[in-house]
Amino acid sequence: MRSPAAAIAWEFYHRQRWGLAALALYFVILAAIRIFISEPGQHFTEDNPWGVAFVTALPTSASIAYFLAVFSFGLSGDVAARESMFPARMFTLPVTSAQLALWPMLYGTAAMAVLWLAIRLLAIWPAAFNVPVAWPALFGAVLLAWIQALTWMPYALRGLRVLVAILWLTMIAFGYSLAIHFKAPEHVMLALLAPHLPLAYLIARRAVARARCSDLPDWRDTLTRLGRIADLLPVRRGHFPSPASAQVWFEWRRHGRSLPLLVGILLPFQLALVFLFNHVPHLVMEVLIAVLLTAPFMAMFVAATVRKSSRDGSDSYELSTFVATRPMSSVALVSAKIQVTIWSTLAAWALVLSATPLALYLSDCWGLVTDLARQLVDVVGTARAITIGMLGLVALVTTTWKQLVQSLYVGLSGRAWLVKGSAFLALALLFVVVPVGKWVVGTSEALVALWDALPWILTVLVCVKMVAATWIVIRLRDTRLLSGRTLIAGATCWATVVVALLGLLVWLVPTTLLKGHVLALVAILAVPLARLSAAPLALSWNRHR
Amino acid sequence: MVNEPVLRITDLTRRFGVTTALDAVNLAVQPGTVHGLVGENGAGKTTLIRHVLGLLKARIGTVRVFGRDPVEEPVAVLSRIGYLSEENDLPGWMRVDELIRYTRAFHQGWDDAYAEELRQAFALDPAAKIKGLSKGQKARAGLLVALAHRPDLLVLDEPSSGLDPIVRRDILGAIIRTVAQEGRTVLFSSHLLEEVEQVADHVTMIHHGKVVLSAPLDDIKGSHRCVTMRFAHGRDQPAAIDGVVRWDGAGAEWTALARGTSDELANAASSCGGTIVSEHVPSLDEVFVAYVGRPATSGRDA
Numbered sequence: 001m002r003s004p005a006a007a008i009a010w011e012f013y014h015r016q017r018w019g020l021a022a023l024a025l026y027f028v029i030l031a032a033i034r035i036f037i038s039e040p041g042q043h044f045t046e047d048n049p050w051g052v053a054f055v056t057a058l059p060t061s062a063s064i065a066y067f068l069a070v071f072s073f074g075l076s077g078d079v080a081a082r083e084s085m086f087p088a089r090m091f092t093l094p095v096t097s098a099q100l101a102l103w104p105m106l107y108g109t110a111a112m113a114v115l116w117l118a119i120r121l122l123a124i125w126p127a128a129f130n131v132p133v134a135w136p137a138l139f140g141a142v143l144l145a146w147i148q149a150l151t152w153m154p155y156a157l158r159g160l161r162v163l164v165a166i167l168w169l170t171m172i173a174f175g176y177s178l179a180i181h182f183k184a185p186e187h188v189m190l191a192l193l194a195p196h197l198p199l200a201y202l203i204a205r206r207a208v209a210r211a212r213c214s215d216l217p218d219w220r221d222t223l224t225r226l227g228r229i230a231d232l233l234p235v236r237r238g239h240f241p242s243p244a245s246a247q248v249w250f251e252w253r254r255h256g257r258s259l260p261l262l263v264g265i266l267l268p269f270q271l272a273l274v275f276l277f278n279h280v281p282h283l284v285m286e287v288l289i290a291v292l293l294t295a296p297f298m299a300m301f302v303a304a305t306v307r308k309s310s311r312d313g314s315d316s317y318e319l320s321t322f323v324a325t326r327p328m329s330s331v332a333l334v335s336a337k338i339q340v341t342i343w344s345t346l347a348a349w350a351l352v353l354s355a356t357p358l359a360l361y362l363s364d365c366w367g368l369v370t371d372l373a374r375q376l377v378d379v380v381g382t383a384r385a386i387t388i389g390m391l392g393l394v395a396l397v398t399t400t401w402k403q404l405v406q407s408l409y410v411g412l413s414g415r416a417w418l419v420k421g422s423a424f425l426a427l428a429l430l431f432v433v434v435p436v437g438k439w440v441v442g443t444s445e446a447l448v449a450l451w452d453a454l455p456w457i458l459t460v461l462v463c464v465k466m467v468a469a470t471w472i473v474i475r476l477r478d479t480r481l482l483s484g485r486t487l488i489a490g491a492t493c494w495a496t497v498v499v500a501l502l503g504l505l506v507w508l509v510p511t512t513l514l515k516g517h518v519l520a521l522v523a524i525l526a527v528p529l530a531r532l533s534a535a536p537l538a539l540s541w542n543r544h545r
Numbered sequence: 546m547v548n549e550p551v552l553r554i555t556d557l558t559r560r561f562g563v564t565t566a567l568d569a570v571n572l573a574v575q576p577g578t579v580h581g582l583v584g585e586n587g588a589g590k591t592t593l594i595r596h597v598l599g600l601l602k603a604r605i606g607t608v609r610v611f612g613r614d615p616v617e618e619p620v621a622v623l624s625r626i627g628y629l630s631e632e633n634d635l636p637g638w639m640r641v642d643e644l645i646r647y648t649r650a651f652h653q654g655w656d657d658a659y660a661e662e663l664r665q666a667f668a669l670d671p672a673a674k675i676k677g678l679s680k681g682q683k684a685r686a687g688l689l690v691a692l693a694h695r696p697d698l699l700v701l702d703e704p705s706s707g708l709d710p711i712v713r714r715d716i717l718g719a720i721i722r723t724v725a726q727e728g729r730t731v732l733f734s735s736h737l738l739e740e741v742e743q744v745a746d747h748v749t750m751i752h753h754g755k756v757v758l759s760a761p762l763d764d765i766k767g768s769h770r771c772v773t774m775r776f777a778h779g780r781d782q783p784a785a786i787d788g789v790v791r792w793d794g795a796g797a798e799w800t801a802l803a804r805g806t807s808d809e810l811a812n813a814a815s816s817c818g819g820t821i822v823s824e825h826v827p828s829l830d831e832v833f834v835a836y837v838g839r840p841a842t843s844g845r846d847a
Contacts, residue, residue: 239649240650241650245650246646249647250636254638321632322635322636325623326623328620329619480617543619544600544619
């Protein structure tokens with residue numbers, strides 16, 4: 001290799017050769033389908049979303065996600081860290097920062113463009129879709145370039161990268177969604193997209209140059225000073241009464257405050273909209289719905305840090321030796337985490353439930369809520385209305401908590417392949433579920449068929465859940481992580497909650513709408529069991545390798 | 546009366562893919578001793594220690610600490626162990642006083658007075674954040690929380706690697722104090738052999754995952770000699786003498802590190818036409834190099 005450009009290209013190729021080979025194989029399959037299987041001019045029909053989803057949408061989205069991760073160096077590194085994610089080992093190479101930023105960006109944007117063009121040319125598309133050729137390729141390149149710039153940039157606070165990336169990319173996506181909505185012609189789209197590339201490059205170059213000389217902005221001192229306000233509150237300086245309470249404190253300090261903090265940051269902005277639109281009732285209701293969904297939504301992001309128990313700032317998923325050598329059982333370590341997620345959820349909801357009524361009252365919108373409640377009372381009666389309201393609130397709170405704990409077992413396993421694989425699977429499923437769901441909702445026959453098949457679908461899901469739970473319980477007993485008595489007590493608690501939920505559902509939902517056994521299946525699926533029980537097993541697997 | 550070993554490892558083998566990190570290792574650490582574990586980087590010392598802590602599960606062979614399996618009974622085992630590693634991954638966000646308060650909760654035998662004494666001796670500011678401490682201060686903070694509960698077994702994995710001589714002295718002082726004043730047990734891995742030589746009662750050398758030598762330090766020193774032999778005629782190859790672990794030299798003068806007494810080696814040398822011109826008790830460093838270093842000549846004759 002005689003140039004830095006070739007060396008950097010070789011590194012990408014060598015590290016990702018198996019992924020690239022898989023992608024090449026996919027292209028060969030697409031080409032083979034097009035040449036040997038499909039008739040000339042054949043298209044997927046609109047009523048065959050599975051074909052589009054599995055043959056085109058799923059592999060395309062997976063490949064895009066793969067390229068974004070590879071070329072931004074996101075596969076190795078802590079996305080929430082303040083430090084640049086650009087590999088520090090490359091900073092000592094005898095090349096300029098401009099070149100360091102240029103080559104990965106050039107290879108990445110070219111790869112994204114080629115990916116789209118290949119899929120556009122080789123895949124079979126639905127006849128009704130007028131799939132553009134050029135601008136999506138440029139859009140993919142722009143998306144990658146911005147992600148590179150944002151991930152290579154050092155930040156003043158931990159987690160700020162995620163926030164900035166979400167806001168900026170959402171803004172870009174929203175802008176282009178509007179352009180698509182108003183049917184902007186391809187040359188306009190290209191003209192709108194083109195300036196992004198040099199701009200993203202300039203920012204990426206600056207980011208690399210700053211990271212190279214460890215020019216790291218730091219707002220932590222300012223926050224620490226703000227945090228001293230908390231010192232005014234009474235703080236227990238005495239000893240912890242037990243190892244469990246010490247561990248709960250440890251987990252709270254590490255992850256517990258994140259969710260209430262995020263919700264606390266977002267709430268003022270959201271509730272400000274209530275004051276702005278207090279004369280437009282439907283907008284107030286939309287804002288209110290957004291406020292109620294904020295905690296569960298933010299919990300999805302916070303869950304990624306809650307489930308991590310590795311060393312601070314480490315990109316490894318292995319349990320830190322400090323935590324692993326605590327003289328506590330794996331069950332006790334997990335139970336401290338779960339306890340903190342409960343406190344965290346309650347703190348976040350305490351904020352929502354105290355700030356929202358206050359904002360509604362001060363903005364003269366309280367009447368809207370009382371009107372809505374009155375209408376509900378008129379339709380279902382007072383007792384049922386109160387129960388529906390309470391159940392809705394409990395559902396939102398438990399959904400928030402479920403978001404925090406349901407993937408604990410993945411992160412606590414400490415296996416990178418499992419963590420990355422589950423994220424990839426979730427993303428892939430999203431790309432399948434969205435087109436299929438859209439199709440189902442828009443097709444009355446499909447909706448009826450789905451409704452008819454609902455008991456069977458739920459039965460299958462319940463069977464999967466119970467089989468998984470049984471296996472986990474056997475493993476928990478065999479590995480002596482939990483005693484038989486504790487397992488029986490846990491199973492009894494779970495069954496009690498399911499029966500209580502079922503009772504409420506039977507009382508609330510008319511049997512003409514859903515049969516009792518379907519409600520029982522819903523209740524079984526609603527109460528967490530298998531994934532939550534798997535957390536101690538996963539931690540033990542991580543801790544004792 | 547024979548004491549039950551604090552740590553007993555039997556036929557422990559560990560493989561990571563195609564690499565054999567530990568190969569049929571047997572080890573017993575007696576109570577009240579300082580057991581030095583020495584070996585090159587990558588020899589398997591840390592893997593062995595991770596088995597002792599239960600961070601790795603024994604797949605072939607057994608590990609028993611205080612007669613218990615550290616994987617099956619982590620609470621019973623870890624509550625009696627003080628651990629400090631080269632990695633020293635103390636949480637950076639904690640303050641020193643928070644670290645002390647937090648660690649205290651896990652150990653019934655925590656000695657507040659001793660912890661405070663160590664904190665003052667190590668000049669640790671209780672309000673300082675761990676991440677703001679220097680490497681040496683971090684090691685001292687780690688040593689404080691490893692010692693203050695007066696553990697039955699102190700496990701130190703390359704504790705002084707990369708540290709300045711003053712911190713190393715603190716660590717060695719802590720080991721000596723732990724054993725001399727309290728009769729507790731120390732398992733101490735290092736590649737700084739002069740440190741091991743200062744404090745260890747028993748030394749185990751590991752090479753490529755295998756125990757190549759395990760004996761009390763006095764026995765090792767007493768049973769090995771470093772001799773320089775002179776031969777009447779120059780030799781291309783070293784002489785074939787039983788017990789020689791390593792030969793160095795060329796021509797008429799060769800130096801051997803060998804097992805055996807002075808008389809045995811003198812007799813062996815004369816039978817090969819050589820005479821011993823100098824002799825000394827080898828340092829642990831010389832013994833280590835002889836056992837695990839690459840042969841200086843092709844005529845290694847062990």
